[in-house]
Amino acid sequence: MTNTLSLPRSVEWEETHITLLDQQLLPGKVEYIELKTIKDVWDAIVTLKVRGAPAIGMTAAFGLALAAQQYETDSIDEFNELLQKDKDYLASSRPTAVNLFWALERMVNSITNVTSINEAKTTLVHEAIRIQVEDEEVCYKIGDNALSLFKKDDRVMTICNAGSIATAYYGTALAPFHLSRERDIPLQVYACETRPVLQGSRLTAWELQQSGVDVTLITDNMAAHTIKTKQINAIIVGADRIAANGDTANKIGTYGLALLAKAFHIPFYVAAPLSTFDPTIASGEEIPIEERNPEEVTHLHGQQIAPDGIAVFNPAFDVTPNELITAIITDRGILKGNYQEGIQTLFNN
Numbered sequence: 001m002t003n004t005l006s007l008p009r010s011v012e013w014e015e016t017h018i019t020l021l022d023q024q025l026l027p028g029k030v031e032y033i034e035l036k037t038i039k040d041v042w043d044a045i046v047t048l049k050v051r052g053a054p055a056i057g058m059t060a061a062f063g064l065a066l067a068a069q070q071y072e073t074d075s076i077d078e079f080n081e082l083l084q085k086d087k088d089y090l091a092s093s094r095p096t097a098v099n100l101f102w103a104l105e106r107m108v109n110s111i112t113n114v115t116s117i118n119e120a121k122t123t124l125v126h127e128a129i130r131i132q133v134e135d136e137e138v139c140y141k142i143g144d145n146a147l148s149l150f151k152k153d154d155r156v157m158t159i160c161n162a163g164s165i166a167t168a169y170y171g172t173a174l175a176p177f178h179l180s181r182e183r184d185i186p187l188q189v190y191a192c193e194t195r196p197v198l199q200g201s202r203l204t205a206w207e208l209q210q211s212g213v214d215v216t217l218i219t220d221n222m223a224a225h226t227i228k229t230k231q232i233n234a235i236i237v238g239a240d241r242i243a244a245n246g247d248t249a250n251k252i253g254t255y256g257l258a259l260l261a262k263a264f265h266i267p268f269y270v271a272a273p274l275s276t277f278d279p280t281i282a283s284g285e286e287i288p289i290e291e292r293n294p295e296e297v298t299h300l301h302g303q304q305i306a307p308d309g310i311a312v313f314n315p316a317f318d319v320t321p322n323e324l325i326t327a328i329i330t331d332r333g334i335l336k337g338n339y340q341e342g343i344q345t346l347f348n349n
């Protein structure tokens with residue numbers, strides 16, 4: 001895997017703190033902040049300074065490792081109690097992306113057999129780094145598999161940001177676009193701005209520009225007209241949680257794009273690592289959908305754009321039923337057809 005790209009990285013472990021790209025300041029400012037406490041990490045996840053399912057999981061893993069370095073106890077049992085408390089605290093930051101809970105569970109399980117406090121502290125750091133390194137390798141494979149579904153000059157639509165800054169590197173839905181630059185398979189990307197937090201205009205448009213990908217920004221309500229008039233060939237999106245039957249939670253607006261894909265008879269792809277699957281839930285009905293601060297809808301960069309006292313519904317995600325998904329692209333291959341069986345096979349091997 002030769003990395004000739006120079007994409008921004010969302011998070012880095014620095015021993016005494018975590019360095020984080022503050023995604024709330026993009027695209028105007030490319031600024032990195034230092035997270036020195038577990039509260040800093042929790043706040044960064046809640047306020048979307050770091051966002052994107054895999055990036056949330058990685059950052060929480062680093063946050064748990066950082067907190068554990070400060071534990072002052074000689075008892076392994078007490079160490080584990082402190083770790084469980086901090087794990088539960090970080091797990092309270094956001095409810096939908098299963099990567100957060102997957103990463104935290106993996107971190108706690110990593111010290112099951114340690115015999116000393118120092119070994120526990122070192123193991124936690126190494127496990128968090130392993131999660132990040134593995135995610136970069138996984139995203140490369142997702143990009144490789146996704147690119148096989150596109151041909152030269154295809155016009156592809158996407159929503160939100162499932163890019164390099166939402167993962168360890170490369171991204172999931174955006175990975176094929178970054179790799180297409182390296183392999184001279186020019187693609188045209190149409191990025192939905194993704195109200196209300198604007199991950200599409202602020203992050204995806206910026207990220208794809210950084211790697212020289214041909215990207216055009218549209219507002220979310222332009223999607224149908226754009227698919228028709230620009231003859232979009234396919235839609236590809238990320239995921240925050242995929243149920244055992246393939247129902248997929250992703251950024252609000254994704255379900256609408258899936259319905260448009262069906263109406264226009266074009267493929268609708270979901271790109272995701274195995275850490276975004278939740279085989280413990282049967283269907284999308286069980287996926288918790290985060291509802292966020294109404295001010296994300298009533299204000300734009302601090303400017304009020306709706307009347308005082310207006311009622312607001314601000315779900316951050318929606319669930320696309322599996323029957324609207326043409327294929328789920330993973331690092332282990334491309335799932336099509338009976339997702340229940342395909343996902344079961346993925347997790348049994």
Ligand SMILES: CSC[C@H]1O[C@H](OP(=O)(O)O)[C@H](O)[C@@H]1O
Nearest residue numbers: 051052053162166238239250251
């Ligand atoms: C590979 S990122 C997956 C996913 O996360 C984003 O949500 P948010 O920006 O609220 O964290 C979006 O749904 C992406 O598709």
